[in-house]
Amino acid sequence: MDIVISVGGSVLVPELSAERVSEFARVVESIADDHSVTVVVGGGKTARDYIGVARELGSNDAMCDYLGIDVTRINARLLIAALEGTAYPEPPTSYREAEDALADDKVPVMGGTAPGQTTDAVAAVFSEYTDADLLVYATSVDGVYTADPSADDDARKLERLTPDELIGIVMETQMDAGANSVVDALAAKIIERSRMRTLVLDGSDPADIECAVLDGAHDGTEILPEGTDEAQGALDEF
Template sequence: MKKIVISLGGSVLVPSLESNRIKDYRDALSGLSEKYQVFIVIGGGGEARRYIDVARSLGIDEAASDELGIMITRINASLLLWALGDFAYPAVARDYTDALKYAESKKIVVMGGVTPGQTTDAVSAVLAERVKADLLINATSIDGIYSEDPKKNSSAEKFETMTPEDLISIVSEGKMGAGSNNVIDLVAAKIIQRSMIPLIVLDGTDTKNLTEALVKGKFCGSVVSSSKKCPLPL
């Protein structure tokens, strides 16, 4: 089976507890797990950033704030894990060794954050390298990689394809503090460069985008690969 690692934004999965996409992702991932070996890393989203803002207001240092954010990612991951039921390994992987061990079950492996100072995008990139993934997907709230945040600048340029070196150039100015919110961070970009695993960035607010990208090769997003060729369908 082909191996895919999905980095799923916490704000995509759980925009709020009252309005979430857990059922949608449960249905999509359970279907994909019949064809692919699936690893998914869940971010903390807006909830993590709210906790981190409170921590900073209390004078708590960045490392401790990161630890707080990691706790929230694991709560989000647990919600999805339990919703997946028998389709997933019944524990949230707390590190890469856990993920490799859980993958032996051939079930979906779910992770949250791992290390202070490292975003879940970076966790996903390292995980993809460790499991020798065929593809890394970043399912976010934006339909690809832009020259600037398109939510703030409507004239931002969207990139359909780029090399890892192009990606590093774009994200090198990103902020790296606890709770940072960029399309992908510099650490992740450099890991993608060295591993040479292709990356797809797509809009994860509709799970059909994820399923159709993998199965049909139809998606609206950006491709990052050394050859600039789209690896989909997988």
């Protein structure tokens, strides 16, 4: 299978730790033993902190986006270092470069690519570009909820839903630089148009990503294309 794994920056490096990055690398290598794997790494809190300071200094959103992209590529370089010869030696800066890395039997580890596009969207676009079989979002939460569970006691986690239902939940996500959401609105739109099978799960324990991909065992949310029996009626109400 062709698999794209999107790892949030705050999941990969909640604190700088060689041990933690190495554990993610072990999981990626394990999956890559049997599958074609691409990893997209986010900027996390570090990117948001830099963007916040840049805004205070008068930077516009495009400039802040470039700053965030730089942080995502620094995070990607950490994972590349841990993967040693398994990974393409540089974070690809385009989808074509990442595709070429796959053709050379290397694991591309990407960050951001262009202003106005989060790494959520990068992962979704690359999945569509390569006709990937599975897109995995390893986030700091354990799935998609009907509302923000930290602010709404009635929020329910969804085991599965359709892309259209996903869009209904995330469409109000703020689209400016440094926005933080389990999956952003642009990524949700791309998932819908590509009919991409997608998992959203808690990546705090890297081994959970391995179990989800290799064994199909996870406690997250599965997003299934319209018309799939399992996807119908996933939401009774919002």
